[in-house]
Each structure stands twice: as structure tokens, then as C-alpha cells.
Amino acid sequence: MDKVIYKIVFFPIQIFIFCVSYFQPALFLSSRFDMFALFFAQKSFPWFKGLMAYRMFQKKKFKEVIVLHRHDSMENVSGLFLLSVALSRRATGKVNDRTIDFLKEAVNKGASLLKSFYLFKLIVTLRETRRMTDSELSYFVAELSATRLFYKSFYYRACLELASEFLLKNNVSDAQKWYLVGRLSSRASGYLALTHYFDSGKAHSEVGRLVSPELSLIDIIKMSEGSICVVGNSPSVFGASMGKWIDSQRVVIRFNNYRLGADFSDDIGSKTDVWVRMLPTPLIDRKLQEGVGLVVFTGPNSIYRSILKWPEVLGISSQVKSAGFFDEELFFELQSIIGSPPSSGLMVCYTIYRVLGYFPKGSMIGLSIDGNVEQDGVYHYSDPTAFAAPRHNWEKEAEVYKQLLLGAR
Incomplete structure (x- = not known):
């Protein structure tokens, strides 16, 4: 009452x-x-x-x-x-x-x-x-x-x-x-x-090319035979002096609004073979770099899902040899492990590990792997206004990164 x-x-x-x-x-x-x-x-x-x-x-x-x-x-x-x-x-x-x-x-x-x-x-x-x-x-x-x-x-x-x-x-x-x-x-x-x-x-x-891509991320990882480098956008790349080594790898993967140029070449090189990026959004203002052979849109395979900006997607895919999405089975597998949608950096590294059976030693540069992403003052080496997405479970991701590094060879 x-x-x-x-x-x-x-x-x-x-x-x-x-x-x-x-x-x-x-x-x-x-x-x-x-x-x-x-x-x-x-x-x-x-x-x-x-x-x-x-x-x-x-x-x-x-x-x-x-x-x-x-x-x-x-x-x-x-x-x-x-x-x-x-x-x-x-x-x-x-x-x-x-x-x-x-x-x-x-x-x-x-x-x-x-x-x-x-x-x-x-x-x-x-x-x-x-x-x-x-x-x-x-x-x-x-x-x-x-x-x-x-x-x-x-x-x-x-x-x-x-x-x-x-x-x-x-x-x-x-x-x-x-x-x-x-x-x-x-x-x-x-x-x-x-x-x-x-x-x-x-x-x-062009939709047909996306439905049945000539080259997928899994294909290009197999072709690398372990000569591969995943270059993230963390400020930790400053002073890495890894530019020449990165450019010597068979496959170099970069993300979203990565920046290249004279100020960064000594640390992170200039070569890009795979561009992993979000679906078209104002947050991504980078243009397609010459030499990129594969564009991977983040998230599980969205080809039969709703995509708001199809003209932009098709415009990007028409400029490269191939374009596609993350493997859906691997995406859901990793998501079930960490309990949240994986970041694109972890998804790429996990795909490499699952395809090769190991993670190549030293092939992970500029990725935030300590679980403290949300507390860091700067998230992107060339953009002080960039921020970490709240949908990702950074602590769980750090645990998976550590497991990948433990198995590196």
C-alpha cells in the first residue's frame, strides 16, 4: 500500500x-x-x-x-x-x-x-x-x-x-x-x-566483387608466409626507428586515419598493402594510398546487411584490386572470447594467428596492448583529438594480445 x-x-x-x-x-x-x-x-x-x-x-x-x-x-x-x-x-x-x-x-x-x-x-x-x-x-x-x-x-x-x-x-x-x-x-x-x-x-x-572478392585478408596473410607487419596508430610508434624493417615486409597493414610522410617514415615506413578501415564515416578522412591492394572494412561480414553509404563503399572498392570484410566466423569467435566487439587491431592480429598458427615475432607495432587505452592522454600519433571507442573491452583485449605475444615466433 x-x-x-x-x-x-x-x-x-x-x-x-x-x-x-x-x-x-x-x-x-x-x-x-x-x-x-x-x-x-x-x-x-x-x-x-x-x-x-x-x-x-x-x-x-x-x-x-x-x-x-x-x-x-x-x-x-x-x-x-x-x-x-x-x-x-x-x-x-x-x-x-x-x-x-x-x-x-x-x-x-x-x-x-x-x-x-x-x-x-x-x-x-x-x-x-x-x-x-x-x-x-x-x-x-x-x-x-x-x-x-x-x-x-x-x-x-x-x-x-x-x-x-x-x-x-x-x-x-x-x-x-x-x-x-x-x-x-x-x-x-x-x-x-x-x-x-x-x-x-x-x-x-562492383557489388559482385564485394560479394566474391578476388583477394581476402586470409588470402593475403597466407601469401605473406609470416613476412607481415601490423602497424597501429598508437603514439608508441614515436622513436621506434622501424621504418626500413616495416617496408621490407611482404605485407604491411595499416588502419583508418593512418598518416605517412617525412616526419614518420623513419619510425613507421611508407609502404601499405592492406588498409583496414571503418565503413564510410566523417571520422575517416584519409584518401586511398597508391599501392594498396586490399581494403578491409571492419566488423563482421556486412555485405548482406544494411550499409547506409553504399556509393562511398563502391567508390573505394572500385579503386583497389579487392575489398571485403573480416571473416565472420573468426570475428564472432574472438568476440565470444572477449565479450565485446574486437578492435580492428586485435581482429587483424587474431586472424594472422589463426591463419598461420602462430604470430610472427616483432610483427605488431603501434598497438595499445596494455589495457589502459581509455586512460591514455593521446590515442593517435598524428591526431590528438582521436579517442578510443567505448564499445571495446580494452582489458580483455590486453589479455589476448599477451597470449598472442607469448606464442610469437
């Missing part, structure tokens, strides 16, 4: 605080209103707590949402609240089965009008975590088949994600079935590889 009275008495205050927080995000006191709202939300109605948590997620206050969840069991919360917790975990790098469990429970407890939205978020997060099992695919097929077409945009996008997953499992007939529904989405253009596969009239030769 006391809890009910508390909820009723303080409910108008909560509504006021929530409205201030929601409609005045630039207000100087908005962060303090957020804290007040979180305090009251701990004992509020489940649906209001869900609204508050989702608003916190939208404002990128992921840690606050996760902390708010610790005050409740899974039974006493709304679907929107569980969704907010899951998406906050995902945003902070916790891409694992625990996060998937939150999303599954959100689908079960969420409002039926929002089911398409919940299912889409669950499917996307699951596909970022690992490949779907046959039983999971059957579950999504049944759920989407029975879902009413509220939030059509998310329903259609969920259909496209299912089509992509079926195609990766070589189930072409089911993939085509869901693609024909999903192509009604306003975001269908982001799934260009699906269109390329199922609509020959819109096929694109």
Missing part, C-alpha cells in the same frame, strides 16, 4: 521532471532533472520507468540505464524498460547472449503495437553477436508472420534481416520470400547486395 501511495503522490512530479528532461535537452539543468527522474523512477510505475529509461538511452546515458536496472528483477519491469537496458548494454560493447536474453524478454513483455520494433532490434543485435540457429530462425518466422503491421518500417527491415540470414545459410527460397516483403521498406536501398542477388535488373558489378 505504501508503494502505491508513493507512486500516486509523486507521479505529477515525475511527469514534470520527465517533460523538462525530454523537451529541454539543452537546458543547463537538464542533467540534474535526469538524475531526479532516475531517483523517482526507481519506485515508479513500470511503464513510466520504461519511458524514462528509453529517454536516457536516447540521450546516450547508457550507464545510468544499466544502473537503474539493478534495482529491479526481470518480472517487475516493462518491455520498453528491458529494451532500453539491452540497447544500452549493446552500446557499451556488451554484445553477448545476456543482452539477447534482455531483448527476448522485451519482445515477450512489450506492447503488441511495438512488437515489430522489438523484433527488429532483437534480430539486428543477435546478428551482431553470432549466427542464428535454425530454431531462432523458425521463431522469428513465426513471430513476424503473426505480427500486425504496426511500425511497418521496422517490420520490413526485420524481413530484410531475415532474408540476409537465410541467404548466408544458403536457403535461397526463404531468403527470396522475405526479401520480396522487405523490399517495401524505405530503407531497402541500404541492402544493396540483396537487391543485387534477387533483382538482376538492378545488379551492380
Whole structure:
């Protein structure tokens, strides 16, 4: 009874605080209103707590949402609240089965009008975590088949994600079935590889090169026969005096916004064979260097996923011999070890180790391997404004790096 009275008495205050927080995000006191709202939300109605948590997620206050969840069991919360917790975990790098469990429970407890939205978020997060099992695919097929077409945009996008997953499992007939529904989405253009596969009239030769690359990262590692160097962007490269040795290696791999020139050549050389980079984003302003034969886009194989900037991707791939993505199986394998999406540096080193069976001694330069990345004052040797991505588990990555170095020869 006391809890009910508390909820009723303080409910108008909560509504006021929530409205201030929601409609005045630039207000100087908005962060303090957020804290007040979180305090009251701990004992509020489940649906209001869900609204508050989702608003916190939208404002990128992921840690606050996760902390708010610790005050409740899974039974006493709304679907929107569980969704907010899951998406906050995902945003902070916790891409694992625990996060998937939150999303599954959100689908079960969420409002039926929002089911398409919940299912889409669950499917996307699951596909970022690992490949779907046959039983999971059957579950999504049944759920989407029975879902009413509220939030059509998310329903259609969920259909496209299912089509992509079926195609990766070589189930072409089911993939085509869901693609024909999903192509009604306003975001269908982001799934260009699906269109390329199922609509020959819109096929694109450059997409075909990405789907079946002439040369992959695994291929070029095999060709190196151990004569390979991974050059990161850590300030530790200063004074390394490794330039001549780096350029003498058969394969040199660099990342994102790497910088070359007279100021750096003595330490890190000038040669680049493989450019590992994020998908097109304003954060990457480097142009393609002459001599690069392979561009690897970070993340698991996204070819049948949604890519927002396909023209830029195709523009890059058209300038090199080959372009592609990290091997999906190895990516998920490493992600399961460290519990978060791996950084591109660790992913490359791990791929080298898995392909060669060992990691070549001395072939890792300019990578932050001590686990203290987030505390370092400078992250990039030529860009003092660069920062470490919060999605990576740097401490776990340091442990894997040490294991790789222990096995170096």
C-alpha cells in the first residue's frame, strides 16, 4: 500500500521532471532533472520507468540505464524498460547472449503495437553477436508472420534481416520470400547486395566483387608466409626507428586515419598493402594510398546487411584490386572470447594467428596492448583529438594480445 501511495503522490512530479528532461535537452539543468527522474523512477510505475529509461538511452546515458536496472528483477519491469537496458548494454560493447536474453524478454513483455520494433532490434543485435540457429530462425518466422503491421518500417527491415540470414545459410527460397516483403521498406536501398542477388535488373558489378572478392585478408596473410607487419596508430610508434624493417615486409597493414610522410617514415615506413578501415564515416578522412591492394572494412561480414553509404563503399572498392570484410566466423569467435566487439587491431592480429598458427615475432607495432587505452592522454600519433571507442573491452583485449605475444615466433 505504501508503494502505491508513493507512486500516486509523486507521479505529477515525475511527469514534470520527465517533460523538462525530454523537451529541454539543452537546458543547463537538464542533467540534474535526469538524475531526479532516475531517483523517482526507481519506485515508479513500470511503464513510466520504461519511458524514462528509453529517454536516457536516447540521450546516450547508457550507464545510468544499466544502473537503474539493478534495482529491479526481470518480472517487475516493462518491455520498453528491458529494451532500453539491452540497447544500452549493446552500446557499451556488451554484445553477448545476456543482452539477447534482455531483448527476448522485451519482445515477450512489450506492447503488441511495438512488437515489430522489438523484433527488429532483437534480430539486428543477435546478428551482431553470432549466427542464428535454425530454431531462432523458425521463431522469428513465426513471430513476424503473426505480427500486425504496426511500425511497418521496422517490420520490413526485420524481413530484410531475415532474408540476409537465410541467404548466408544458403536457403535461397526463404531468403527470396522475405526479401520480396522487405523490399517495401524505405530503407531497402541500404541492402544493396540483396537487391543485387534477387533483382538482376538492378545488379551492380562492383557489388559482385564485394560479394566474391578476388583477394581476402586470409588470402593475403597466407601469401605473406609470416613476412607481415601490423602497424597501429598508437603514439608508441614515436622513436621506434622501424621504418626500413616495416617496408621490407611482404605485407604491411595499416588502419583508418593512418598518416605517412617525412616526419614518420623513419619510425613507421611508407609502404601499405592492406588498409583496414571503418565503413564510410566523417571520422575517416584519409584518401586511398597508391599501392594498396586490399581494403578491409571492419566488423563482421556486412555485405548482406544494411550499409547506409553504399556509393562511398563502391567508390573505394572500385579503386583497389579487392575489398571485403573480416571473416565472420573468426570475428564472432574472438568476440565470444572477449565479450565485446574486437578492435580492428586485435581482429587483424587474431586472424594472422589463426591463419598461420602462430604470430610472427616483432610483427605488431603501434598497438595499445596494455589495457589502459581509455586512460591514455593521446590515442593517435598524428591526431590528438582521436579517442578510443567505448564499445571495446580494452582489458580483455590486453589479455589476448599477451597470449598472442607469448606464442610469437
